[in-house]
Amino acid sequence: MSVQHTTAGWSDALTAALTEAAGDAALVNAARRLIATGSAGPLNVNQGFATTKFPQIDGRVARPRLNVTTLSAQEWDRIEDTITARPDAVDVAGTSAVSDQLADPAHTGGIPLVPASHDIAHTCTCTPEAATSACAHSVALGLLLADRLRTAPAPLFTLRGRPHQHLKKRLRTKDGGSEPRPxxxxxxxxxxxxVASPQPVRPAPPTAPIPDPVDLDLTSALPVLNRQLPAPPAxxxxxxxxxxxxxxxxxxxxxxxxxxxxxxxxxxxxxxxxxxxxxxxxxxxxxxxxxxxxxxxxxxxxxxxxxxxxxxxxxxxxxRFAVDHDLLAHAQAQIQPLRPAATASIECEDNWLTDAAAGIQLRYGPDARWYPYRAPYGTWQPVPGPSADPAQAYRAGRTAGRPQRRPQ
Structure with a gap:
């Protein structure tokens, strides 16, 4: 009998850590009221931090940022080794609906995936004081993220320093799926x-004597070579x-x-x-x-x-290569009006911009163009329509996901 996995535990654990980090019940209640207004901008999840924005009464925009301590490469390797060793690893972690069993450090090599209260820091642009401490905007940002984790915990992996796609790739390799060739x-x-590959050195063939000069007929047709040439020497x-x-x-x-x-x-x-x-x-x-x-x-x-x-x-x-954060922020602003789920999170990693809710990923290339990707079978694959305009590339990604009409 298969075990029914749930995901809500991720949200509960992060909410508890955020509440403890805020240290003020009134501040948490103010953050919940702010969320209820529905005025939050898109939730962007990056390695080590998440951001969004809220309009303010005076016309300015508050830009809160939730900073989270990332795990080291060694810690991530231990977590992934522990997960992939499970016989039910694909069931608990093979999709974006990662089982909240893994919210317990006992199932992740003793290393918690959910940040503790001391791993969380807040900043915001709403007031000078909020630049270094929690405010209603930054706590609301954290609670919005916790709400996303209730059904799709994968962004938490990015927040903690290594996207969930890395673990999925290891699980496909383990199952003999699209594994790299040895x-x-x-x-x-x-x-x-x-790349020159080492080959055994063959002895040089004996040198033939130089033939005597001959008269060549360069005016009449000559037959082409009709035999196979000897193999070139190593x-x-x-x-x-x-x-x-x-x-x-x-x-x-x-x-x-x-x-x-x-x-x-x-x-x-x-x-x-x-x-x-x-x-x-x-x-x-x-x-x-x-x-x-x-x-x-x-x-x-x-x-x-x-x-x-x-x-x-x-x-x-x-x-993959690192790009300036302002470039990614500009691309996010350009595609925002086109997104079918405007408040869903966007993940940024290196030169990748992923809108998982829409099933679209944009990759910034060395030629300053954005390349659209879709993942119809769980693996991102390129689709037509690269453009220097991220909005145009995003439209191409959406077009590629629509079913093709058959000619009448």
């Missing part, structure tokens, strides 16, 4: 042009690889002759995505999979990312 020596392929790639590299160079030259600039790939991964999308590179797909350490699903998503966004799209799929 690192193996890459098969001979165009990858050798980027450490050169094999003949198939050299032919593919020559075909790739010819393709680039043809692109230039046609008056177009070949795509500039910022890294090896995006260049491999470009190469295997071409006819002469398709045969080396498995070599690219091994080199990048992706699984089959991941390689398919990488090719989609390149198809929809070129090298920038591939780079945004493969690499």
């Amino acid at each position: 690192a193996t020596a890459p098969t001979p392929g165009p990858v050798a042009a980027h 450490p050169l790639p094999d003949a198939a690889v050299l032919e593919a590299l020559a075909a790739d160079a010819a393709h680039r030259a043809g692109t230039l002759l046609d008056g177009h600039e070949p795509p500039l790939c910022p890294d090896t991964g995006s260049d491999l995505a470009r190469f295997i999308s071409l006819p002469h590179g398709a045969a080396f797909r498995q070599a690219a999979v091994d080199h990048l350490g992706l699984d089959i699903v991941g390689m398919g998503h990488l090719q989609l990312a390149y198809t929809h966004g070129g090298p920038g799209g591939a780079a945004a799929y493969l690499e």
